[in-house]
Amino acid sequence: MIKERYSDHVYSDEMLYILGVSGTPACLLDVHHQTVTLNNVLKNELLLDESNLHMSRWLSLFQMLERGEIYRMIHHSSEWSEKELSVSVKTADITKRYYCKMLHLSNDNIAFIFSSQYKKPYLPVFKHKHKENYDQINPLPHGTVLHQTEVLATHPKAIRTSQVKERLVQASDYFPHGIAMLNRNWEIIYANTTMEKMVNLQISQYYRKKLWDLFPIDDYYDFFQHYLRAMETQETVNFIGEVYNPHILMGVTVVPSEQGITIIAQDVTSSTQQLRDLEEVRERFTLLSENIKEACWICYPQENRLLYISQAFNDIYGLDKEEVMKEPSLIFSLIDDEFLPEVHEAAKLMMEQNHEVEFSITTPAGDKKWVRMRGFPIKENGQTFVIGMDEDITKFKEMTELQEKSQQLSTITQMAAGVAHEIKNPLTAIKGFLQIGAANPDLRDSYHDIILDEVNRIESIVQDFMMLSKPKSSVQLETVNLESIITYVSRLLDPDSANKNIKLYHTCDPELSPFYSEPKRLKQILINLLSNAIDALGEKGEVQVEALLNANELVLSIIDNGHGLSDYELTKLGEPFYTTKEKGTGLGIMVTKKMIDDLDGKILYESTVGEGTRVTVRLPYKTEG
Template identity: 30%
Template sequence: MEQDTQHVKQFQSKTDLHAVLTSNGRIMYISANCKSYFSYSQEEMIGSFLKTFLHEEDQFLVESYFYNEHHLMPCTFRLIKKDHTIVWLEAGVEIVTPQMEGTDREIILKIKVLEEKTPRRPYMYEQKKQKAEQQSEDAAGNGEFERLVEMLPNPLYVSINGTIAYANNAMLAMLGAESKDEVIGRRSYEFIEEEYHDIVKNRIVRMQKGMEVGMIEQTWRRLDGTPVHLEVKAAPTTYKNQRAELLLLIDISSRKKFQTILQKSRERYQLLIQNSIDTIAVIHNDKWVFMNESGISLFEAETYEDLIGKNVYDQLHPCDHDGVKQRIQNIINRKTESEIIKQSWFTFKNRLIYTEMVCIPTTFFGETAVQVILRDISERKQTEELMLKSEKLSIAGQLAAGIAHEIRNPLTAIKGFLQLMKPTMEENEHYFEIVFSELSRIELILSELLMLAKPQQNAVKERVNLKKIISEVTALLETQANLKGIFIKTDYEHDSMYINGDQNQLKQVFINLIKNAVESMPDGGTVHIIMTEDEYSVNVTVKDEGDGIPENVLKRIGEPFLTTKEKGTGLGLMVTFNLIKNHQGAIQVDSKPDRGTAFHITFPKQ
């Protein structure tokens, strides 16, 4: 253990670069001299993931090394430089676990660039090396020790400046040799894949100088040419009074094969996640630590940095905080294996969206986390609301069809007989006026009910000048409006703007809208009517200066029997919405408290 500590200290004193990584491998800091070693500037590397720069065969090795809590030996791996050449690195790791709750741990990398040039050995280290050499010589002369080494289950060999001088039985079996003569005296390079030759040469030079080297993975070739993947641990030694290299090999072919399968599976999984139309994300300590491309689009963020590392509840609607927090805690505490909950979020463009979220347990760098799948149900919710509104319309239509005719018949008789009785009761004439006024009101409601039941009844669609229709309606209502201190101001882009529709029904639409606008301003004001057209449509805006429509009512506007007026029936706007729909038009309502309401109507252009 003491030797391992000394090794780490020795390695740390020879650091060429420092890097600080987040727990998920994103580079937070790297020494400015990275440009001279890797051709990448500091700005290019900071913010990127380390695996972006790693050789693909070493990615699994480095990730596994980060997970290991005991980093007694450095790790040797390859980094792809900007010019696509390879540089071998040796890195030691320190894990910084912050005391502050909710803060992720950090990984400090102390990197040594493996080059030919190596610093001179300290005097104290030379003394220790000489002592180790003496111990090695004593051990070599011990026959019992040689038998133990010969029977080791792992391949072991000693080379002098790269030439194999000794190999145990396991080494011969690994290479497929029948006798030691087939191996002894040959250069180790003959068995090692060419891509590793430079780093092997570097390691031999370092061990010849008595320096320690880290663990490395290599691919060797057996005598019959078949490849074998090895984990190589090496140390300087002496053999027959010569400086030599002691190497212990571990066959990791099965592990490497599994890693390859795992890597391909991981790539397919990542491809599936990145191309999923649903948002897939990971929540750790109430923060987004991963999110796919669909999530960035869902929240209308410009970059990943807008969301990654940010608190989940920043975008969540306040009314959903408690529910989502409880479900996430259930997953973290393993009370349930999955949770499904609906919630609403604010996008970065301040648009409200509705989602359905599935929560399942996962891990994030060994710590409990929650994986979520978010599905945008805004359109589904809108469809459900439209279906509900449609059902209400259907019920209202059936109701209207059922009672309108039944009421109108006796109403006609009552009105007729009252007309006959009126001349004989002149002293009560003012009562008759009240009665006739209320009967007219009943007839108006019945007309609206019939219009609601069969809005297309007697509809004759033809090419009509919408500007002319609106002018006739404003002329009809202007006098009544002026008496209440209300002015109707019109703004027409052109004198003639044509659509295909029924003249009477269109008049009904604008009578309802302008009357509502007038009635919304008891203290006077101005009704603005703006009419424009483009290549495909004719657009009309009717805007008042009233108190506006409350938000809870605005969401339900157009529903039957919904009204804010004391004597309103809630049928006028419903009929208006239906008539516009029957003309293939669209209507949008904007309203702000104390700033009035605007109805924006669009008709297809004829």
Template identity: 35%
Template sequence: MVFQKEQLDNKMTVEDCFEMLDFAGKWGCYINHNRNRVLCNKSFTKMVNSEGELTVCDWLSFFSKKDQSILKVRVENPINQEDFYVRVQINQQHSNWVKTSLKIVQEGVFIIGDVPVPDHNIIDHDINEPVQQKQNYVNQNVDHFMTWLSLIDQEMVSTKPKMDPQVDALERFKGDQHIQTIMEEIPHGFSVLGDDWKIRYMNPTLEKIVGRRLDDLYQKNVWTVYPVEQYQDMYSKLKEAFETQEVMKIEQYVSDIGKTLELTVFPNGDEMTLFIQDLTEVRLYTRALQETEERFSLLAENINEVFWITTSDFETWEYMSPSFEKIFEMSIEEAYKDKDLWFQGVHEEDRDEVHSAFLFMRYQKVAVEYRFQMKNGDWKWIRSKGYPLQKGDKSIVVGVHEDITNLKEKDELQARTKQNETALRVAAGIAHEIRNPLTSIKGFMQLMMSNKMEVQKYSGIIFSELSRIETIVNEFMLLAKPTQKIELEETDVHDIMIYVTSLFKNQIEGQDIELIQNLDPSLPQCLSDPKRLKQIFINLVKNAVEAMEGGGSLTVKSEYIKQNSSLRFTVSDTGKGIEQEKLQRIGEPFFTTKEKGTGLGVMVTNKFVESLDGQIHYESEIGKGTSVIVTLPIKPI
């Protein structure tokens, strides 16, 4: 175990700490995150019957399954001096509650705990509360602050004059300015008790903690202030400390002040010194943190989605919730050991997109959908969402994997259903539109066969109906190739508009229609597809002319919008107008307001405008007419 010699500071190695812990009768484990390894001292390996060096996953297996998620979060997000309880598996059959604490050291974390008493084995599923076990601290070297206090105590003993033991403690503090300054400045409570239970000293911090002054309590029996019948447990432990002369820690809730205090007791002959910490806020925080972690663990273990945490460089998966194994049919341990194993299941065509998405998760919230292959060869659709988090100096990425296979299948089914419905509707429209002229052609052919004198008369009608069929087929051909290549070239939109209106000159004059052209002469030339532009204008002008059989006004207007560099042109008529309900259906297959229309021309116009990155908008009012507004971006030459 090479890194057992690793320096924790300029004096101590992991091995040194293990020797101290073994001597103190405690178990300890050193977790090195960078190497995914855990070193354990002899007390731990003996307690759980394991090797001295383990992987993090193997090490977690020696704790209750109910605590593994919480413990993993704790060691990855440690807080110094934070005590908590976990259940250690003994002989893989029983669990014992043990009190543990975390210490942050360089590249890793030390977790230290007590060896459970054998008589306190409890079946895991029967546990509701941790067993409170007596704490013995026989090695003062384990706690650096305890060692410091013992040195102060030795200094007081070696320098004290022969005084009445009832008063010498207070006099010592008053007589030694250095000691008095230390006691007044330390942020924790400090007190001295005689073997007669009289209070001989309290520092100012302890006065604030208990809300009482030394002047009021000096030389008073502590049990007159805190009755034995109310604090029997504390009395028994302090009495035992006097008798055994052993260092001891006691945690006590003091109801008079509503605080939880931790007393570190140092017996020294006929008196004892007490180091007292107010743990009220720490306990409240720890309890709230534990409840939060338990809720998180409960949520993570029961949701269908996979909650995950990874380093910002995606080199290490730091956490995956249990649903990972269900969705990906892969063990979490395998994913931890081989960070690329999961990525190998992503469909080859999706890997570049997935890789890019995960890289962007370092900077912003990103979602990506992709296919993932199961062990049996089936494919699942997965949606992964992730975003960055900063924890102090550490950057991580958190996210969720979600199985969306059923959702994708549902979407595909809906899309196919919609396609089928559209195909049926188009087929019905084609049959209807072509059947009408064919019926006319058939009827007139029969008349021609029965009356040869009328051939010339009927042949014109037949030719007209055949032209109608040809128009329908041509419009279908345009719709069938909506994504054909756009041929951009230098285009003069002003010339195209003039050319199109000239095509309808005879029809406009024949129907007594007034043509109003309000064309912007400043229209710049641009890159566009002149064929598509021409077809758009032809369709719009044709529809406007046909809407005014009894005459009216046709207005063609063009504008150059400099703010967003676009072209806006409007074609307006003064026909009978379109009702609002029908206006909303403009563009649907075979919907038309004309007696012999197909609605396909409007569909073609909309498709062409869309292909040129433009927008089209229809406005109409009954009795006043209709306006069509088209906006196209101008692409510079």
């Protein structure tokens, strides 16, 4: 509130107050006492705990080069009346850029008025202090409360403070908010240019006119009601009112005093519409999030704080969402221990990219549940927020497990029938030849090799089954040299390939170094895949083995230029006892896939009839245990 006083110090404090009410950050420097007083707007803007600082502490907030310039201006303040400069102020860990207007008042006081770098106010430098120049800036008559005291105007101290008041009037005319003053008789005694622009009137022409002469009470009843309340209660009143010409929404702060009221106004049409739009979006978002089964949430990870969680959160976790809002760590107390490290890592990744993680929880009621959490980052004003959704996938997991068990049962049934069939054939042959040998002892030796072949076939089937039943826990990792293993397998199969006039080649990535795997399984995988490629070629051809690195993955490819496979044959690969070989059991591919799965790898078949087949195996590449 700006009103007449007879002390420069009190008047300056009131200037800080009126700037604070208008939302303008400002401070007052007392050069003699080396102290700085900040209004609440600047204090909050700079994230400070106190409003009164020693000048050295205040200067430390500015960048090093700017401190010297500001310090020089302060100690040469007698040489200037106004200054304008751009400064950087450090707040917590963030440096903000401001335009700063410096006004040299009396009693060694200097006012600093700050404005955002992006909203530079038009604050001209007044080079003359003569009365005629002042009248051009503010055309109001000199009877306004900012020009002379309405009570005891002849007090001798009024002359001493005239220069300060003149500068304050000049500054107020360029405030970003409209300012107007009424005395106790509802007469207009001051209005700055911003206020005149907002209401589209030259209010200065209505000096000492009643407010209702400009604004009819019937049209602006709400305004008059709030003004009257401020006068009667002597309390600051805030409200939003509607002005009709031009049609705008005005945010108004009414500051009462013994002499009348000070009205501070700003055009909030745009911001109010934005708030209404945001409120409409918020209502739609809330309506959506509160009526879906997934739990929606928004968090501010830098402060480990939840900003929003939907009602479905209670149903999934069995926790009261209000308690979780206060203590987000309650969520982690429900997550089963084996998944905690993975969830913590996923939370970090969600601050950088779209990510999801699945984990199991035990609710306070003792229920076991599976949850899928998805989240992605949103960056705004240099801050990162994470928006996510949690989904109860317990039924999905149970269904998947049931399908797997059903598939396993179907596979076991199919394999049992296959085993019976595959073993029955050699057993029938063995039985037949033994019966012939019993009836004709002289022929017994001639059937010996045939019987031994059939026994070996049975043994091969049994060994494949033993490999399929071997648990993954039996995997023992150790350092292996892939090129050595490929060379070993190639030499092992050289006799067979040479007999068929088939050439074996291999290439290894030069960046490939020893890594952790199980050599036995790795050798068997290569033997099976290379044997299949050699068998597929029949007579004459080439088989190429390639080993490449792709990030943290080893890509092993076996390529042949044989007859290739049809789409139908590709879909049947891996089924028990399905084979394209004359004497195959159909278990080799199953065994190979099982060993690759045990090593946490994947296998892919690509083939074109008449061109050949490519088998790609992807394995984890870890050089450290």
